[in-house]
Amino acid sequence: xxxxxxxxxxxxxxHACLTFTDPEERLDILAAFVAAGNGRGERIIxxxxxxxxxxxxxxxxNRGLEAGRELTVIDSDRMWGGGSGPDAGTMVExxxxxxxxxxxxxxxxxxxxxxxxxxxxxxxxxxxxxVFESEVGRLFAAGRLTAICxxxxxxxxxxxxxxxxxxxxxxVAATVYHEDPVLRICRQHVPPGVRVAGELDYARAxxxxxxxxxxxxxxHDVHLNLxxxxxxxxxAAAVILRAAAHLPDTRRMIxxxxxxxxxxxxxxxAAAVPALxxxxxxxxx
Amino acid sequence: MASAELTGAGQPTHKDPPTRSSEILLEQAFTEDxxxxxxxxxxxxxxxxxxxxxxxxxxxxxxxxxxxxxxxGGGTGRLRLWLAEGALHCEVSDTGAGLKDPALAGHTLPxxxxxGGRGLWIARQLSELRIAASTAGTTVTATVLL
Numbered sequence: 001x002x003x004x005x006x007x008x009x010x011x012x013x014x015h016a017c018l019t020f021t022d023p024e025e026r027l028d029i030l031a032a033f034v035a036a037g038n039g040r041g042e043r044i045i046x047x048x049x050x051x052x053x054x055x056x057x058x059x060x061x062n063r064g065l066e067a068g069r070e071l072t073v074i075d076s077d078r079m080w081g082g083g084s085g086p087d088a089g090t091m092v093e094x095x096x097x098x099x100x101x102x103x104x105x106x107x108x109x110x111x112x113x114x115x116x117x118x119x120x121x122x123x124x125x126x127x128x129x130x131v132f133e134s135e136v137g138r139l140f141a142a143g144r145l146t147a148i149c150x151x152x153x154x155x156x157x158x159x160x161x162x163x164x165x166x167x168x169x170x171x172v173a174a175t176v177y178h179e180d181p182v183l184r185i186c187r188q189h190v191p192p193g194v195r196v197a198g199e200l201d202y203a204r205a206x207x208x209x210x211x212x213x214x215x216x217x218x219x220h221d222v223h224l225n226l227x228x229x230x231x232x233x234x235x236a237a238a239v240i241l242r243a244a245a246h247l248p249d250t251r252r253m254i255x256x257x258x259x260x261x262x263x264x265x266x267x268x269x270a271a272a273v274p275a276l277x278x279x280x281x282x283x284x285x
Numbered sequence: 286m287a288s289a290e291l292t293g294a295g296q297p298t299h300k301d302p303p304t305r306s307s308e309i310l311l312e313q314a315f316t317e318d319x320x321x322x323x324x325x326x327x328x329x330x331x332x333x334x335x336x337x338x339x340x341x342x343x344x345x346x347x348x349x350x351x352x353x354x355x356x357x358g359g360g361t362g363r364l365r366l367w368l369a370e371g372a373l374h375c376e377v378s379d380t381g382a383g384l385k386d387p388a389l390a391g392h393t394l395p396x397x398x399x400x401g402g403r404g405l406w407i408a409r410q411l412s413e414l415r416i417a418a419s420t421a422g423t424t425v426t427a428t429v430l431l
Contacts, residue, residue, distance in 0.1 A: 201352065231324060233345065233352065233404075235401060237403065238401055244397070245396075263341070268407060269395075269397055269403070272396075
């Protein structure tokens with residue numbers, strides 16, 4: 001059984017599997033992984049599929065990470081060099097080549113993220129995925145390659161997901177404060193804070209209060225991501241206002257939310273809390 | 286029906302629920318465990334007659350009134366939703382001890398550092414609110430112009 005690790009605890013040489021259902025969670029973990037690579041002076045390549053190259057660049061930029069010489073975002077197709085279909089041998093060769101390039105550039109190592117959703121397509125051969133995940137293992141032995149392979153739980157069957165979890169020495173997961181069928185509250189890494197998705201009312205406001213208390217302890221400014229929150233009531237809004245009102249003068253709580261949530265927070269008295277900043281994300285997501 | 290026995294401030298007006306059941310969009314009893322279902326039902330029914338913004342507004346008001354009934358009005362209540370004269374009306378009644386100061390309730394916003402107490406305030410920000418209370422219970426009717 002693979003050990004579950006928060007993304008900020010991964011160390012060079014780790015080969016981790018990220019299974020996700022919430023796209024925001026995937027992007028948050030990717031951003032934290034990329035930021036850690038920047039901090040270590042590594043060469044970073046993000047192989048992307050479900051999200052287009054420009055889309056992922058924009059999402060990373062939103063989180064303060066700019067693609068440039070050290071951070072490359074490219075299509076997953078490029079992993080198999082434009083051949084007729086995914087070939088595990090080609091992919092492992094490519095990674096070995098990129099690692100040698102990182103050495104020549106004087107980088108501390110190579111860090112990759114790979115969206116594996118190509119492997120769920122009809123033209124792909126699931127067998128190649130399994131060969132790839134096993135073969136690539138030897139590249140990690142030297143401790144200079146670090147990788148996260150992303151598996152969208154909705155694209156893969158349980159057998160493949162179970163195999164993927166087994167061939168990866170680690171699985172990466174968000175730190176979850178609360179999860180039930182209508183509400184999920186977890187820690188957000190980049191920017192640091194709390195992410196809430198679903199519907200939140202007074203009955204669960206205590207869990208949010210605890211999550212915010214941890215963010216207040218750990219972070220200077222507290223980022224509260226409510227982008228996928230569809231409902232909030234007065235009781236839960238009061239918990240947010242209260243946490244922001246108790247911050248010391250120099251600190252802020254930054255709430256990112258859709259317009260209806262902003263309206264409720266405003267009606268609950270957000271304007272009376274100077275430490276609270278609300279950013280309305282435009283458009284429906 | 287609980288509301289028929291009330292002798293509070295509200296006089297019968299056009300805002301009272303229609304007597305013919307065909308004009309009522311939704312009528313349901315609720316407890317603490319069914320607030321999620323109340324929100325979903327209100328959203329579905331308001332969406333048949335109004336846009337997204339009004340749906341969000343009515344869902345929030347219905348939830349606040351219903352959760353007040355659950356927390357302070359004896360734990361259960363009844364919600365009715367109807368459309369009349371270009372406005373949506375949501376009536377929530379309970380058979381609890383009765384709200385103490387119906388005329389004053391929800392007219393002041395608590396300080397941000399204090400927990401709770403914002404439900405009726407929010408409902409008043411977003412709708413025209415009538416509160417009738419007696420020892421037999423509380424009935425709150427919110428009206429949102431479409």
